[in-house]
Amino acid sequence: MTRVWSPSMTLILQLLSTPLLAELPSVLWGLDPVFSAFPRLYVRDIQDMPESIQVPGIYFYNSHPVYRVDVLGKVVYKREREDFFCYGVDDGTGVINCLCWKNELSDSPSPSSVSFIMCVPCMCPDKVNDPVMSVQIAWMMEVPELYRQCYDKPLQLNSTSTALNKAKGIILDFCEEKSVNRFRPYDLQNILQPLVSSQLQTTAADQPVAGPSACQQLCQLLKEALDTLEKEGFIYRKVKSQDQVYNVTTQDKDLLIAVKCIIREDSAKDKYAVKGCHILHILSAVRQRYSLNVSRAALERLLSFLECSSDIISTGENRYTVF
Ligand SMILES: *[C@@H]1O[C@H](CO)[C@@H](O)[C@H](O)[C@H]1NC(C)=O
Ligand SMILES: *[C@@H]1O[C@H](CO)[C@@H](O)[C@H](O)[C@H]1NC(C)=O
Ligand SMILES: *[C@@H]1O[C@H](CO)[C@@H](O)[C@H](O)[C@H]1NC(C)=O
Numbered sequence: 001m002t003r004v005w006s007p008s009m010t011l012i013l014q015l016l017s018t019p020l021l022a023e024l025p026s027v028l029w030g031l032d033p034v035f036s037a038f039p040r041l042y043v044r045d046i047q048d049m050p051e052s053i054q055v056p057g058i059y060f061y062n063s064h065p066v067y068r069v070d071v072l073g074k075v076v077y078k079r080e081r082e083d084f085f086c087y088g089v090d091d092g093t094g095v096i097n098c099l100c101w102k103n104e105l106s107d108s109p110s111p112s113s114v115s116f117i118m119c120v121p122c123m124c125p126d127k128v129n130d131p132v133m134s135v136q137i138a139w140m141m142e143v144p145e146l147y148r149q150c151y152d153k154p155l156q157l158n159s160t161s162t163a164l165n166k167a168k169g170i171i172l173d174f175c176e177e178k179s180v181n182r183f184r185p186y187d188l189q190n191i192l193q194p195l196v197s198s199q200l201q202t203t204a205a206d207q208p209v210a211g212p213s214a215c216q217q218l219c220q221l222l223k224e225a226l227d228t229l230e231k232e233g234f235i236y237r238k239v240k241s242q243d244q245v246y247n248v249t250t251q252d253k254d255l256l257i258a259v260k261c262i263i264r265e266d267s268a269k270d271k272y273a274v275k276g277c278h279i280l281h282i283l284s285a286v287r288q289r290y291s292l293n294v295s296r297a298a299l300e301r302l303l304s305f306l307e308c309s310s311d312i313i314s315t316g317e318n319r320y321t322v323f
Contacts, residue, residue, distance in 0.1 A: 024063060024155065026054045027220035030196065031163055032155050034064040039151060040143050041069050063154050071096065072128065072139045083155055167192055167225035172234065181251035184221055184244055193224055233297030240293055249298045250305040258290040260322070263312055266297035267321040276314075276321035279303065 019302065029035045041061060046069055049059035073091035080086075088095045128135055174180065174191050196218045226246065229235045235246040235254045238255075249255070262285045266277045286294050303320060306312045312320045 021062060023052055023054065024065060025224070026052070026058075026065075026218055027224055028163060029058070029065040030217055032064055034061075034066065034150060034155075038066070038068055038070040039066055040139070040146055041066070041071070041151065042092045042143070043071060043073065043089070043096045045093075046071070046096060047094055061151055064151060072136065090257075163195065163221060164224055164228060166195055167221050168229055170195070171225060171229060175251065177249045179251070180248060181253075182245055182247045184246070185226060188222060189218060192218060192225070195220060215242070230295070231297060233295055233299070233301040236291075236295060236298040237293050238291045249301050255286075255290060255294070255302065256306065256311075258305065259286060259299070260311055262286060262289070263320050264322045272319075275317075276319035279318040279320070282320065 023243065024032070037059065038159075045061055046059075049061050049066065052058040052065065058065050060066065071089060071091055073089040073096075075087050076090040076095060077088040078085055084101045085098045087098045087100065089098055131137055144314070170191055171188055174188070196214050226235070230246070233249055235248055237245065238247050238252075239245075247255070251254070259282065262282055263277050266272050266281070266285070272278075272281075279296070282303075283294070283296055283299050286299060303312065303314075307314055310323075312322055315321055
């Protein structure tokens with residue numbers, strides 16, 4: 001089999017598409033092995049793939065993100081236009097168009113069969129010499145197996161939580177080991193890098209890569225990890241400024257002091273003397289005195305931290321007092 005590679009050829013495939021409502025967040029695409037492969041899909045299925053809402057040019061087969069495919073088929077027509085040739089490639093399930101720009105064709109190919117990659121602007125159709133159909137037979141054996149083993153199996157969504165959880169764990173460990181009490185997202189890019197590059201290893205071949213770059217994936221993963229950590233109260237932003245500084249909740253000595261102060265002062269008041277201060281009262285006092293942006297989750301985390309270090313005691317029902 002001879003594969004003729006012409007890096008400068010361009011294929012544009014016309015894909016029929018319908019929007020898919022719930023699609024996997026783009027940050028997680030790299031976790032799907034189908035995304036980094038050249039899935040060998042039938043033309044019929046390629047034509048049915050809905051396009052991503054998040055990133056145009058990415059399509060979904062059965063929830064697997066796809067931006068390039070390998071197709072083997074016969075060229076059933078070739079039409080000449082001013083600037084390009086248009087080939088119809090028939091794999092037995094359907095016919096798909098591919099365009100090859102003329103000025104980039106040295107000797108115009110008229111392949112009897114081609115395998116090619118789609119979606120990406122820079123394409124490489126291969127001419128396959130297959131006189132005894134051995135390539136085609138091998139392909140016909142392999143593809144149904146790939147469908148069974150891989151394409152038709154839904155992506156395990158727990159890989160979602162895996163990537164995020166790993167990122168969260170790395171950030172929390174980093175803050176603890178280095179006693180970090182505040183940081184900017186930028187400071188964390190390097191420590192999360194291994195998560196993203198390991199996902200992308202398999203796309204490192206000399207093929208042009210469309211879809212989110214490693215850098216975009218890193219930023220997205222970082223953002224989602226920080227959002228989750230913020231939601232869960234591990235970190236918070238003292239001031240909402242353009243300068244994105246996150247404080248590590250339990251490392252923020254000023255916040256710890258402010259909360260202890262509030263509980264101490266207010267527990268002395270008749271109103272709270274018996275039952276202790278309610279968390280919502282503490283929350284509104286912290287927001288008034290310290291930072292409007294302290295969330296209930298952050299305060300809860302701080303209160304249990306103070307309780308562990310015996311600075312305060314819980315009197316039950318979300319109420320706290322000091323010794
Ligand atoms: C997803 O969960 C299954 C069963 O709980 C587990 O066997 C598998 O390893 C998990 N996948 C990942 C990527 O963590
Ligand atoms: C929390 O972040 C603010 C800036 O947003 C900073 O001024 C403050 O010192 C930080 N607190 C600690 C304990 O680092
Ligand atoms: C704190 O500020 C951030 C950034 O502006 C915002 O996303 C978040 O919702 C705020 N949290 C609270 C509890 O106000």
